[in-house]
Amino acid sequence: MTRSRSSRSSSKRSASRLRPWLGWALKLALVGLVVLAGFAVYLDAQVQEKFSGRRWTIPAKVYARPLELFTGLKLTKDDFLTELDALGYRREGSASGPGSVSVAGNAVELYTRGFQFYEGAEPSQPVRVRFSGTYVAGLSKGDGSDLAVARLEPLLIGGLYPAHHEDRILIKLDQAPPYLLDTLVAVEDREFYHHHGVSPKSIARAFWINATAGQLRQGGSTLTQQLVKNFFLTNERSITRKATEAMMAVLLELHYDKPDILEAYLNEVFLGQDGQRAVHGFGLASQYFFSQPLSELKLHQVALLVGMVKGPTYYNPRRYPERALERRNLVLDVLVEQGVVSAEEAAQAKQKPLGVTKRGSLADSSFPGFLDLVKRQLRQDYRDEDLTEEGLRIFTSFDPILQLKSESALTETLKRLGGRKGIEDVEAAMVVSNPETGEIQALIGSRQPRFAGFNRALDAVRPIGSLIKPAVYLTALERPSQYTLTSWVADEPFSVKGQDGQVWKPQNYDRKAHGTIFLYQGLANSYNLSTAKLGLELGVPNVLKTVERLGVSQDWPAFPSMLLGAGSLSPMNVATMYQTLASGGFNTPLRGIRSVLTADGQPLKRYPFQVEQRFDPGAIYLVQNAMQRVMREGTGRSVYSQLPSNLTLAGKTGTSNDSRDSWFAGFSQDLLAVVWLGRDDNGKTPLTGATGALQVWTGFMRKADPLPLDMPVPNNVTLAWVDAANGQGSAAGCPNAVQMPYIRGSEPAPGPACGGDAPADSVMDWVRGWLN
Secondary structure, three states: HHHHHHHHHHHHHHHHHHHHHHHHHHHHHHHHHHHHHHHHHHHHHHHHHHOOOOOOOOOOEEEEEOEOOOOOEEEEEEHHHHHHHOOOOEEEOOOOOOOOOEEEEEEEEEOOOOOOEOEEEEEEEEEEEEEEEOOEEEEEEEEOOOOOOOOOOOOOEEOOOOOOOEEEOOOOHHHOOOHHHHHHHHHHOOOOOOOOOOHHHHHHHHHHHHHHHOOOOOOOOOOHHHHHHHOOOOOOOOOOHHHHHHHHHHHHHEEEEEHHHHHHHHOOOEEEEOOOOOEEEEHHHHHHHOOOOHHHOOOOHHHHHHHHHOOOOOOOOOOHHEEEEEEEEHHHHHHHHHHOOOOHHHHHHHHOOOOOOHHHHHHHHHHHHHHHHHHHHHHOOOOOOHHHHHOEEEEOOHHHHHHHEEEEEEEHHHHHOOOOOOOOOOOOEEEEEEEOOEEEEEOOOOOOOOOOOOHHHHHHOOOOHHHHHEEEHHHHHHOOOOOOOEEEEEEOOOOOEEEEEEOEEEOOOOOOOOOOEEHHHHHHHHHHHHHHHHHHHHHHHHHHHHHOOOOOOOOOOHHHHHHOOOEEEEEHHHHHHHHHOOOEEEEEOOOOOEEEEEOOOOOOEEOOOEEEEOOHHHHHHHHHHHHHHHHHHHOHHHHHHHHOOOOEEEEEEEEEEHOEEEEEEEOOOOEEEEEEEOOOOOOOOOHHHHHHHHHHHHHHHHHHHOOOOOOOOOOOEEEEEEOOOOOOOOOOOOOOOOEEEEEOOOOOOOOOOOOOOOHHHHHHHHHHEEEE
């Protein structure tokens, strides 16, 4: 009895001592539950706020011009196939579905992809294109009936990214290719449709596999947990972060259904790194690795991308093709095991190569020089956050085929000139536009055009040398009562004393004087003496006004040296100036953007063609004639050693003092190109305009195969026969007789007929002139 009472007494004392601790424990537990509940409420708000609102900031996408096909289009089969390759079209035996193409002789059959343009949707359709030489000879539908026009989807050439450089192409579930959803669930989360965010079964299975293997072989995270980690959290490895992930996964599934979660996962998952750009989502990964829209992927491609989810860097198919192939085939085995595909289908898929595009090809390269131009023009109308977050779709005039040809011409020319001392330090810039529309079609900002950096096409402001001379002669030819192409000018030494007392004494490049010459010869041969003398007669301020009317706003002092190109411009400025010369005196602001759509395809802004007549077409016609003579008999004549003699071109060489800058600007009917070569430190180069920039320009024109210049004769211009030796009126058939254009009323009186070859109308013109 004594022992029993003692035990009871001891128990009572122990209970009395534990009671306070239990109370505290209960209170702490209640506080913990309150804190946990509060934390859960906080997480719930975070989940709903971000997941229900705009989930991603999407960079603006920039597209090249769409290739429009029609009978008579100037396009070679090889160039067409190059563009199709860039767009990711698959070469197959027959064009059986969107994105496929087959080639047979001079015919190309393809199945186009649909695309949403500014004007509306372009349908996906089978098209047959037949080529003859350098032209499209026929265009027909899949049923063989004639097709007036077909438009391909434009090439995606880059994006305008936010600071974190994330990128993605948003997709809907119904845009997913066959097998993608089943493969993703089978490989990453077999219980996806049965759990509520966290799967105890998957956790247990992963624990068992890892324990038996003695290493980490499998994770227990569900797709929902993976989405939460990527979408809301960091990659921190801690129990707290893992617990938070699990709680948020449950909350996410509480508010949103499985398809919504799966769609978000498809767009969020990280699948690779492209330099600074992070590749998120299967939509962008499909373009990045296969140059194809996601909807076109086949089983073996789907298996590769899903396999990469486990480790995008470790299984990168470009860097580690063996690992990627092994992982892809393992995914295919899982699909057979899960009954998603048959063993035969998996075996066929395993026979396929990885099929990823080569890094650095046209299909996955950006064009930083042109994109820089686009950004600058867009910033006149949009805020930076609009461009980097709203997913705008920017449609441009960029021509990827012409860009490749310009890059190739530059690379080949610099390589050919590589033996000259100092060439290794020479940098480059080039601008290519359409003379009729003012649209920029290609742009190079560096001798390494695929590397971003200083954009010399826009920002290298350098002395333009003799490129100024057409403005001097245009100023003169606008005064037909005083000057014509056959007016006599003196190419003799002279000097001018400036207001500061300094004496300016120009010299010709060859250090010679050429006496009395025709006005056009001064431009064709780029003589400094006659040009400067003429410019001083006209007045330097008047010549500078002509430069401004040509489209270049500059603040040059009216020094005599400006007449020979001491003023500095960028290649883009020069292109603007020559655009007006090439278009018959109509000033057209150069632009690279055509239209802008919102992320969901709604029209936002259009950039229409603008034109203003700045000069009399007759005066421009005469200047063009003299610039054609530059190419035929003057400083640009070397072009016809590489180009057809019947190809009419106009242009002008330019060289600054000590050959520090090598320029050429010239145009055909459909192409204007400006090339600059020089050193960033303004050092001397071994190149003149003719031996440097002109060689790049010629190489480009040879590849581009332009249309010959064919400007119609203006109403106020007449063609007259003159003696090539003295410029006096002559007649057809006379010795030395040549035909020259004149502003009507400024032509010389016709001379007498010679021989018996003169046409009757020429004789009558002479008679009328004699009678008058």
